[in-house]
Amino acid sequence: MSIFSKIAAGEIPSYCCASNDEFYAFLDINPLVKGHTLVIPRREVDYIYDLTDDELARLHVFAAHVARAIKEVIPCVKVGEAVLGLEVPHAHIHLIPMQSERDMLFSNPKLQLSGEEMQSIADAIRAKVTD
Numbered sequence: 001m002s003i004f005s006k007i008a009a010g011e012i013p014s015y016c017c018a019s020n021d022e023f024y025a026f027l028d029i030n031p032l033v034k035g036h037t038l039v040i041p042r043r044e045v046d047y048i049y050d051l052t053d054d055e056l057a058r059l060h061v062f063a064a065h066v067a068r069a070i071k072e073v074i075p076c077v078k079v080g081e082a083v084l085g086l087e088v089p090h091a092h093i094h095l096i097p098m099q100s101e102r103d104m105l106f107s108n109p110k111l112q113l114s115g116e117e118m119q120s121i122a123d124a125i126r127a128k129v130t131d
């Protein structure tokens with residue numbers, strides 16, 4: 001079981017932003033900016049483009065709902081989307097609220113946020129996600 005499957009199953013704690021039977025969204029533990037969120041399919045697939053076309057479409061619709069909620073909570077110009085998957089072999093989309101393109105640089109130093117702040121960001125996003 002991948003670390004992200006354990007997170008989606010609740011076996012490892014996370015700051016949950018949205019959840020349904022098929023997908024799970026949670027705050028990145030080493031955020032580039034406040035509100036940096038990961039969106040995963042519960043089905044364990046390493047490479048995102050090995051998902052079926054229908055899964056990919058539904059994953060992106062789910063991610064869009066989360067992105068709209070992030071934009072309501074975190075002041076930003078737009079929410080950017082990135083796919084890397086070089087560290088964790090479980091398909092995921094990064095949603096990153098951007099002030100400028102520099103916020104999408106994964107070589108930037110990561111933020112250190114308190115557990116309380118992470119929880120309050122996740123709670124605020126979850127409250128804004130619509131079905």
Ligand code: 5GP
Binds near residue numbers: 015028038085086089
């Ligand atoms: P990638 O696989 O896209 O290159 O990077 C994996 C991302 O997952 C990184 O941004 C990293 O901070 C995040 N990450 C890795 N392990 C955990 C974890 O246990 N919990 C959370 N919330 N994020 C993680």
